[in-house]
Amino acid sequence: MADDTAKGAPRPRTRIQQRNTEAILDAALEVFSAQGFRGATLDQIATEAGLSKPNLLYYFPSKEAIHIALLTSLLDDWLAPLREMTDSGDPQAEIMRYMRRKLDMSQTMPRESRLFANEILQGAPRMGAMLGTDLKALVDEKAALIRRWAEAGQIAPVDPHHLIFSIWALTQHYADFDVQVRAVLGPGHNPHAEAEIFLSTLFEKLLKP
Amino acid sequence: MADDTAKGAPRPRTRIQQRNTEAILDAALEVFSAQGFRGATLDQIATEAGLSKPNLLYYFPSKEAIHIALLTSLLDDWLAPLREMTDSGDPQAEIMRYMRRKLDMSQTMPRESRLFANEILQGAPRMGAMLGTDLKALVDEKAALIRRWAEAGQIAPVDPHHLIFSIWALTQHYADFDVQVRAVLGPGHNPHAEAEIFLSTLFEKLLKP
DNA sequence: CCTGCGTCTGACCGTGTGGTCAAACCGCCC
DNA sequence: GGGCGGTTTGACCACACGGTCAGACGCAGG
Numbered sequence: 001m002a003d004d005t006a007k008g009a010p011r012p013r014t015r016i017q018q019r020n021t022e023a024i025l026d027a028a029l030e031v032f033s034a035q036g037f038r039g040a041t042l043d044q045i046a047t048e049a050g051l052s053k054p055n056l057l058y059y060f061p062s063k064e065a066i067h068i069a070l071l072t073s074l075l076d077d078w079l080a081p082l083r084e085m086t087d088s089g090d091p092q093a094e095i096m097r098y099m100r101r102k103l104d105m106s107q108t109m110p111r112e113s114r115l116f117a118n119e120i121l122q123g124a125p126r127m128g129a130m131l132g133t134d135l136k137a138l139v140d141e142k143a144a145l146i147r148r149w150a151e152a153g154q155i156a157p158v159d160p161h162h163l164i165f166s167i168w169a170l171t172q173h174y175a176d177f178d179v180q181v182r183a184v185l186g187p188g189h190n191p192h193a194e195a196e197i198f199l200s201t202l203f204e205k206l207l208k209p
Numbered sequence: 210m211a212d213d214t215a216k217g218a219p220r221p222r223t224r225i226q227q228r229n230t231e232a233i234l235d236a237a238l239e240v241f242s243a244q245g246f247r248g249a250t251l252d253q254i255a256t257e258a259g260l261s262k263p264n265l266l267y268y269f270p271s272k273e274a275i276h277i278a279l280l281t282s283l284l285d286d287w288l289a290p291l292r293e294m295t296d297s298g299d300p301q302a303e304i305m306r307y308m309r310r311k312l313d314m315s316q317t318m319p320r321e322s323r324l325f326a327n328e329i330l331q332g333a334p335r336m337g338a339m340l341g342t343d344l345k346a347l348v349d350e351k352a353a354l355i356r357r358w359a360e361a362g363q364i365a366p367v368d369p370h371h372l373i374f375s376i377w378a379l380t381q382h383y384a385d386f387d388v389q390v391r392a393v394l395g396p397g398h399n400p401h402a403e404a405e406i407f408l409s410t411l412f413e414k415l416l417k418p
Numbered sequence: 419c420c421t422g423c424g425t426c427t428g429a430c431c432g433t434g435t436g437g438t439c440a441a442a443c444c445g446c447c448c
Numbered sequence: 449g450g451g452c453g454g455t456t457t458g459a460c461c462a463c464a465c466g467g468t469c470a471g472a473c474g475c476a477g478g
Contacts, residue, residue, distance in 0.1 A: 043464090054468080159403060251436060432466095438460080439457105441459105
């Protein structure tokens with residue numbers, strides 16, 4: 001990930017390269033997350049980025065390279081909240097904090113959420129490798145942490161992996177299925193505010209020892 | 210929905226029409242759910258259905274018509290479990306039963322789940338209308354039912370709409386994000402069996418008055 | 419002003435894809 | 449068998465899309 005030359009974006013040296021690669025990645029995030037990989041078009045991304053299509057391909061060797069660059073660079077941010085869940089504080093508070101940060105992210109970074117959702121839905125053709133290695137390692141580590149909390153009686157005994165899955169499912173639902181949520185609730189609702197209250201009580205009841 | 214001629218599939222009159230339209234819809238479900246609308250190809254669907262591409266277009270006027278026919282015909286099945294949740298029995302048992310049926314569906318009908326997920330993710334371009342009318346009406350009705358249960362003290366006081374959302378999110382997660390779940394759990398796991406246990410305790414704790 | 423390098427683009431290409439159409443095929447009823 | 453729906457297909461079209469390339473542009477250093 002430190003070596004950009006391996007695959008994907010050229011190392012941003014000059015000021016202008018920095019600016020354009022950023023513009024491309026942002027535009028690509030916008031388009032890929034809304035249309036999926038195959039649904040997205042280089043022309044769309046180029047227009048969104050304010051560049052010409054050949055100019056895109058001056059900075060990235062292919063459409064797929066842009067997609068891969070996006071996924072890998074975003075995975076870190078995406079998993080940051082989980083990484084920050086440590087045994088430094090009250091276990092239940094740690095988990096609640098993780099859930100809230102994840103919910104916040106689904107509100108502030110819905111495009112990223114949808115990008116990953118699209119990728120996983122299609123069977124993770126461009127990210128499958130990372131799932132079984134990096135992601136699994138991180139989740140296993142945190143699951144072990146949660147298991148220790150449970151064994152110590154600090155939280156209720158729950159399956160750690162599925163607890164994490166439930167946090168993912170519930171928080172990302174409000175980003176990925178936003179249209180549905182809003183359509184069902186109708187006007188005059190604030191989905192995320194309501195979700196925070198609901199999910200707080202849900203996980204409090206679930207985790208109380 | 211009773212009048213197929215309005216948009217989409219021709220009315221299946223003869224034996225052969227019945228057989229072929231079914232084959233097409235099944236093949237289309239397979240391909241659309243795995244590749245998304247734009248990712249899917251008429252040739253793929255035709256091959257999967259054992260027909261030629263022009264023959265597809267003899268039965269359906271366009272690619273989009275197939276997609277719409279799929280979505281509308283499946284929405285009924287998809288919402289059936291929610292419809293069957295009535296106040297005929299014990300409230301908590303009714304909700305638990307709904308959750309379990311939904312979880313079973315995510316195991317037995319993962320293609321349908323992914324098809325809807327794809328559609329919603331892309332902003333429901335071909336189903337948006339139904340969300341705010343049919344779906345909203347049904348959910349509002351059942352939400353009112355749940356609210357009555359809560360007010361009668363038969364279940365804990367929870368936001369009915371978000372309770373339903375949480376059931377959707379948690380159960381569909383195991384279908385839509387199957388690759389991720391399996392990659393993280395590793396071999397030797399039965400995601401759905403574990404999910405049923407986890408979700409059972411989760412909703413029991415949540416709903417207990 | 420010239421050179422040279424990084425940046426950018428118009429024009430182009432090959433392929434994949436949704437869709438059309440005239441003609442052929444098939445099987446049932448007279 | 450002949451006719452006649454309904455059914456099937458090969459050949460074809462228009463166009464969108466990913467990607468290429470030769471060259472133009474712009475600007476810093478001499």
